[in-house]
Amino acid sequence: MTKWVYTFDEVSEAEALVGDWDSVRGLLGGKGANLADMTRLGVPVPPGFTVTTEACNAYTDAGLTVPEGMWDQVRSALDHVEEKTGKKFGDPKNPLLVSCRSGAKFSMPGMMDTVLDIGLNHEVAAELAEISGDAHFAYDSYRRLIQMFGSVVLGNPDEPYEEILEEFRAKTGVATDAELPTDALKDIVERFLEITPRFPSDPDEQLKLAVEAVFKSWSGKRAVDYRNASNIAHDLGTAVNVQTMVFGNLGEDCLTGVAMSRHGATGENHIEGDYLFNAQGEDVVAGIRATIPVGQMATDMPKAFEELQAISDQLELHYRDMQDMEFTVENGKLWLLQTRDGKRTAQAAVRIAVELVEEGKISKEEAVMRVTPDQIDFFLHPQFSIESRKEAKAAGNLLAEGLNVSPGAAVGMVAFDADTAVDWAEAGKKVMLVRPETKPDDVHGMLAAEGIVTSRGGRTSHAALVARQFGKPAVVGIAELDIDLEGRTMSVGDRVVAEGDFVSIEGTSGEVFVGQLPTVIPDINDRWLSTLLGWADEFRRLRVLANADYPVDAKRALEYGAEGIGLCRTEHMFFEAERLPTVQRMILADTTEEREEALDILMPMQRGDFRGLFEAMSGMPVIIRMIDPPLHEFLPAQGDLEHELHDLEKDTAASHDAEIKEIERKIGRVEGLHEENPMLGFRGVRLGILMPEIPKMQARAIIEAACDAKENGFDPKPEIMIPVSIHVKEIERVKGFIVEVANEVMAARGIEVEYQVGTMVETPRAALTAGPLAREAEFFSFGTNDLTQTTFAISRDDAEKSFLIKYVEDGILPVNPFQTLDRLGVGGLIKIAVEGGRAQRPGMEIGICGEHGGDPESVALCHEFGLDYVSCSPFRVPVARLAAAHAAINDA
Ligand code: ADP
Ligand code: MG
Ligand code: MG
Numbered sequence: 001m002t003k004w005v006y007t008f009d010e011v012s013e014a015e016a017l018v019g020d021w022d023s024v025r026g027l028l029g030g031k032g033a034n035l036a037d038m039t040r041l042g043v044p045v046p047p048g049f050t051v052t053t054e055a056c057n058a059y060t061d062a063g064l065t066v067p068e069g070m071w072d073q074v075r076s077a078l079d080h081v082e083e084k085t086g087k088k089f090g091d092p093k094n095p096l097l098v099s100c101r102s103g104a105k106f107s108m109p110g111m112m113d114t115v116l117d118i119g120l121n122h123e124v125a126a127e128l129a130e131i132s133g134d135a136h137f138a139y140d141s142y143r144r145l146i147q148m149f150g151s152v153v154l155g156n157p158d159e160p161y162e163e164i165l166e167e168f169r170a171k172t173g174v175a176t177d178a179e180l181p182t183d184a185l186k187d188i189v190e191r192f193l194e195i196t197p198r199f200p201s202d203p204d205e206q207l208k209l210a211v212e213a214v215f216k217s218w219s220g221k222r223a224v225d226y227r228n229a230s231n232i233a234h235d236l237g238t239a240v241n242v243q244t245m246v247f248g249n250l251g252e253d254c255l256t257g258v259a260m261s262r263h264g265a266t267g268e269n270h271i272e273g274d275y276l277f278n279a280q281g282e283d284v285v286a287g288i289r290a291t292i293p294v295g296q297m298a299t300d301m302p303k304a305f306e307e308l309q310a311i312s313d314q315l316e317l318h319y320r321d322m323q324d325m326e327f328t329v330e331n332g333k334l335w336l337l338q339t340r341d342g343k344r345t346a347q348a349a350v351r352i353a354v355e356l357v358e359e360g361k362i363s364k365e366e367a368v369m370r371v372t373p374d375q376i377d378f379f380l381h382p383q384f385s386i387e388s389r390k391e392a393k394a395a396g397n398l399l400a401e402g403l404n405v406s407p408g409a410a411v412g413m414v415a416f417d418a419d420t421a422v423d424w425a426e427a428g429k430k431v432m433l434v435r436p437e438t439k440p441d442d443v444h445g446m447l448a449a450e451g452i453v454t455s456r457g458g459r460t461s462h463a464a465l466v467a468r469q470f471g472k473p474a475v476v477g478i479a480e481l482d483i484d485l486e487g488r489t490m491s492v493g494d495r496v497v498a499e500g501d502f503v504s505i506e507g508t509s510g511e512v513f514v515g516q517l518p519t520v521i522p523d524i525n526d527r528w529l530s531t532l533l534g535w536a537d538e539f540r541r542l543r544v545l546a547n548a549d550y551p552v553d554a555k556r557a558l559e560y561g562a563e564g565i566g567l568c569r570t571e572h573m574f575f576e577a578e579r580l581p582t583v584q585r586m587i588l589a590d591t592t593e594e595r596e597e598a599l600d601i602l603m604p605m606q607r608g609d610f611r612g613l614f615e616a617m618s619g620m621p622v623i624i625r626m627i628d629p630p631l632h633e634f635l636p637a638q639g640d641l642e643h644e645l646h647d648l649e650k651d652t653a654a655s656h657d658a659e660i661k662e663i664e665r666k667i668g669r670v671e672g673l674h675e676e677n678p679m680l681g682f683r684g685v686r687l688g689i690l691m692p693e694i695p696k697m698q699a700r701a702i703i704e705a706a707c708d709a710k711e712n713g714f715d716p717k718p719e720i721m722i723p724v725s726i727h728v729k730e731i732e733r734v735k736g737f738i739v740e741v742a743n744e745v746m747a748a749r750g751i752e753v754e755y756q757v758g759t760m761v762e763t764p765r766a767a768l769t770a771g772p773l774a775r776e777a778e779f780f781s782f783g784t785n786d787l788t789q790t791t792f793a794i795s796r797d798d799a800e801k802s803f804l805i806k807y808v809e810d811g812i813l814p815v816n817p818f819q820t821l822d823r824l825g826v827g828g829l830i831k832i833a834v835e836g837g838r839a840q841r842p843g844m845e846i847g848i849c850g851e852h853g854g855d856p857e858s859v860a861l862c863h864e865f866g867l868d869y870v871s872c873s874p875f876r877v878p879v880a881r882l883a884a885a886h887a888a889i890n891d892a
Contacts, residue, residue, distance in 0.1 A: 004055040005073035007080050008048050008243075011036035027052050029239030031103030034339050041318060043311055043336050047084040048098070048243030049077035051211060053105070056237035059215045066212065074211070074242075085244050089119055090203035092127040097141070097245040099281075100210035102217060104238040107340065109226055111238055112217035113152045115210050116281050117145040117245060121201040125189075137250050139185035140178075143192055144280065149206065150196040153213040164191045176289055178249075178278055207242065214240045229403055229458035229477050246335045248328040249280040255301070256328040258284055259294045260342045261312040264324075265386045267344065267351030267528070271295075271312055273325075280328075304334045315339050320362050321370075322352050345386075346371075346378035346508065351528040357535075364535040365889055371532060373856035373883045374407065378508055379529060380875050381408030381473070382519040389506070389517065397514045399503065400492045402453070402478035404510035405464035410451030410473040411504045411516050414497055416485055418445020425449065432503050434490060436483050438463040440801060446472060451505045453512060455481040455490075462805050469800070469819060473507030481512075524560065524878065533561060533878055536885035542862060543869035544880045545621070547849055549573065551612030557874035561881055564620035564717075565613060566781065566871020567849035570698060571627050573609050574602070574634060587631045588669045592693060599697040606698065610705035614716035618709070621717045623781065623849075623871075624702055625760065626695050626734070627687060628723040630678040638670045679795060684724025685759075688734045699738040703745040706753040718755040721781060726765045731757075731776040758845075762786035767829035770836030774844060780837050781871070782830055784850035784858075788817050791826050818851070821858035830865050847871060856883035863887035 006014050006028060014024050014036070025033045032050035039045045051074065058067040082088050087096035097119040102111040120128070125142040129135035150156040165177055168184045180188070193199060200206050217223060218238045227234055248256030257275025262268060274291035276284050277300075284291055297305040308327060311334075315323045324342035328335050344352065353367035362370075384392075392398060412432030415421040418441065421431045425448035433449035435442060437456040446452055446466055452474040454463045459476075467474030483490045488499040497503060497514060504517040523529075545566030546557030550573075554565060574583045579602065586598035613622050645663045648656040675681035688695035699720065706716040722734050735757045746752060758779030761767050767787070770780070789796055794804070796818050807813045821827060830848075837844055847869035852858035854876025862870050863884060872880050 001069055002054065002058075002067070003073070004052055004058075004067060004070040005077045006032075006036065006050050006052065007077050008036040008039040008045060008050070009080070011040050026105050026236065027054065027239070029053060029103035029241070030105055030107060030340055031101060031338055032239045032241045035241060035243070035337075037318075038315070038336055038339060041314065043314070044334060045336050046244040046246045047081045048241060049074075049081065050103075051240040051242070053237035053239045056215045056218055056239065057235065059212070060219055060237070064212075064216065071208070074207075077242075081242075081244060087244075089207075090124070092123045094131070095119055095124045095128055098207070098242050099245055100207065100214065101241040101243065102214040102238050103241055104218070105236050106232060108223065108232065108238075111223055112214045112220075113148070114281065115145070115148045115152050117141040117148075118206050118210060119203040120145050121203065124203070132250065134250060136182045136185065137247065139182055139189060140180075140249055141245075141247070141280075143185055143188045145206075146189065146192040146196055146199055149199055149210070150192070153209050154196065154198055156196065160195050161192060164188060164195075178283075178289070211240050211242070214238060225479065231459065243337075246328050246330045246337075247280065248276075248330065249278050250330055252277055253301070253332050254278055254328075254330050255297075256280055256284060257291075257294060257297075257326075259308065259312065259325050259327065261316045261323045261325070262342070262348070262352055264322075264342055264344045264348055267348035267355070269352075269355055271309060301329060301332070304329045304332060307334045311336060317361060320356070320366075322348075346375035347522060347526075349375050350526070350532050354528045354531045365539065367532060368536050368539060368882065368885050369889055371882065373879045373886070376529075376533075376879045376882050377407055379522045379524050379526070379878065381508075382410075382521050383508070384409045384504065384506055384513075384517045385520050389511070389513075392504075392513045392515070392517055399495060399497065399512045399514050400478045400481050402475040402481070402510050402512065403459060403464070404506075404508055405459055405461075405476050406452075406467035406472060406474040407508040408451075408471070408473035409504065409506050409508075409517070409519050410449075411502060411519065412450040413500050413502055414490065415445070415449070416483070416488055416490075416499050418442040418448075420499070421445035422448045432505065434483065434503075435463070436485075437461060438466065440805065443801065446470070451507065452476070453478065453481075453503070453505060455479065455483050460809060460811075462809055465805050465808055465816060467507075469816065473505055475505050475507060475510050475512055478512065529878075533881050536882045537561070538885075540881065540884035540888045542859065542867065542880075542884040542887070543847075544877055544884060545623075545847065545849075545869050545871035546874045546877055547853070547871055548613070548874060550609065551616050553874055554613050554616035557877060558616065560874055560877035562874065562877045563869075564617055565622045565624075566847055566853070566869060567721075568610075568613060568622060568624045569628065570606065570624060571629055571634075573606060574627070579605060580634065583634050584636070586694075587634055587673075588666055590665075595691065596693050599693055603697050603701050606701035607705045607708070610702050610718075611708045614706055614709035614718065615712065615714045617717075618714040619717065621719055621845075623719040623721050623758075623779075624698075625721040625723050626685070626698050628684050630673070630675060630681055630683040631687065632670065632673045632675070632678065635670050635673065636666075638667060638674070641667050641670065679789065685722045685730045685734055686724070688722070688737070689730060692734075692737050695734050695737050696741050699741040700745060703742045703753060703755065704749070706755065707745065707749045707751040710751055710753060716753060718753065719779060720755060720757045721779075722757070722759045722777075723783065724762055724786065725759045725773065725777075726763050728769070728772045728776050731759055731773060735776055756845075760786075760849075761830075761833050763790045764829055767833040768836075770833035771840045774837040774840035777837075777844075778841070779845040780833065781846070782833070782848040782850065782867075784821060784826065784848050784852045785818065787829065787850075788822065788826050791822070791829060792817060815857075820855050821852045821861050823861055827861055827865065830867075834865055834867070845869075854880050856880075856886070859883035860887040860890070863891065 028050045089096040099116045101114045120142045125138050129138035147161045151158050248254045255275045255277045256279050259273030263272045273294035322342045323339050326338040353370040356362045357367045412430040415431045421433045424431045431449045433445050434453045452467050454476040457476045463476045502516045504513040543563050545564045546562035547567040548554045582601045589595035709716040756778040759777040760783040762783035849871040853870035854872030
């Protein structure tokens, strides 16, 4: 016979049956498992039992029929509870009251609300009034039961109940329900029963209906939607906890409250929370009465507080993490009603992890694993300050909460379509794009906006994917947000926001506020964060380098913990306003001499840039890539030149023959350089093969800069990287130019510089012929942006505008391969190349540059493929450091 029911005393049996704690949580739900576990620890928990998630699944599978034997087991468990409490369920003389609480493996909104005070009816209430000597308490509990049962179990609307309460508050002249006199409560009970004709007076019937209602809520629309949106499996089921009631509403030495063992927002190590005297259940969170900060309990009820503090410490030690607890004090006696690992902000997560290590409670490794790369990302985006969020909430300005799909805070004026967003952004306004959902047509608006809000869609919706892609904060899937595109307003309940009004969103938490909240940038040098990242560095095997083109970027990268430069794109230096004309002259030159003249001007400029990099990164590798993009990217648009020509020809006042000739020549060159597929065209190493003067100039600038740096007492480690190679002969040729120049420079300067020449691997052919390439190339760096494009034969710029996001939304591709490395395809090529390269040149340095270097999942793959380093944008360096540590720890 399947065991459908476990009393809180049977947790060891459950554990023996299913094996590990995670499975116990699967069977009993998080709430039930921890209630039983606390019971085992000797923490005061009101006796009770748990109906398993398996029973819920059996119920669902059998078309809403309770599995055989379940009610009998419930009855036996109830016997056990009656024995422990000395009370009897349904016995008016000595009544046991219980609560019925849902609890899945993961805490989940959308599940059925708790029903308290089950077991009351007219007779029991009357006796309870006698026994407790507190009629007010008895009828207060009774009216709560009818209302909760009516709305939660029977699905009645709440308003009629609230209206009756309101009527009686007015009639008796009191402000809160707690102050209603006993007679009024009795009348309320009668009125409630009138509008709840299906309320069963039989306690057994009450319990059965409540348990079944919890089972049903698992398959209810709200719960299903939530699981879909957050990728929770539908076959987990929910458990039901039935637990002896303890009463926080039994007079003035009673209270009910919630507490965290540490501060959930800042991570400070002191108990934090709120309570209310003479209250029950949800009163504390419902915000009907002003709550009291938990610290005040030290004065109000010192014994109970001391015990709460001790239990809080005990539970933290046991669960080895910050705890979020629910408790009640009945006539001075403390009871724990729930504990779970507490939710926390990224800041608090980091601080708590570090302090738990410092207190000797967890290991450094665990601390590193407790913080997610996404949480590190938090430190790199603007945020709303804790105070401003608190104030906004207190002022009632929290409009709604949705899915937190793209981190960071953003403030903007609501725009309901992409074109409006673009228009306003161009007029210098800050815009928040709000749509029911987004489509490819909306992308221009999404880019123009500070942040994105949608009422529909989940974590893999178009809006979520695009927002993450472009680093825009976003909150999606806000079910209660009504968007009226015609009326140009949106609303939640009766709160209306018009187009043009300001809203503030917090993409890390999923909150949407009305109005403008001030933003702050969290401190990356925060003591706790640097400690944690320092520990991460102890564990990771991958080195983390940065993509940096200028000395300022190099300095920032160093601050963030980079160990060198993995990619310096030299062409960025060419685009600077004062250099571009010379670059254009160089490209448009008809003869080698003319080209060399222009290059002679550019050389010292590049040399200066490189020296800055070498000096900033003394002792660390600086990988410099030779010019890569198609040359036409540097040239003026043909249309512009034609306009210029036209204007000159129209001007008859003076003769422009020479100028016209020059422009005609330029147009000819631009036409000549035009390509149908520039991405697959005249670029990368191909430029250097046809125009050797360019790599020679760049090699000279690099080696001279290294000599300069060395003379200044620095330790330059230049690595020269050849892009887009497809054949070893290309490398052989260009390496020849480089070595020739380097030898010449070093001889002239009388300085030896150690340098390497390697190549990027960014075409399938390069990967497949890595062995031969490695005969010449001394190192490899996977340019995974291009390697992904060439492997998929997909142009990123075009694909993301048209079909790619749809592919991911529909699950044809699991992720956007430009964001997260494609394990099988691109990853397969990487594996082949690593093997081929190292077979030819044992121990050669291999890494990746490209945006994947800052993506946690891709970093884990790089670890798996045995790369030496990842290189990413300076801002992503801390994220990559932690991700690399996670990969190494998971590996070990
Ligand atoms: P949720 O999952 O929404 O937090 P709970 O099942 O934890 O719902 O119940 C909400 C609140 O109801 C608890 O915090 C507690 O205050 C109260 N409650 C639940 N069961 C009992 C009980 N047996 N005795 C007293 N209060 C209870
Ligand atoms: Mg709870
Ligand atoms: Mg490339």
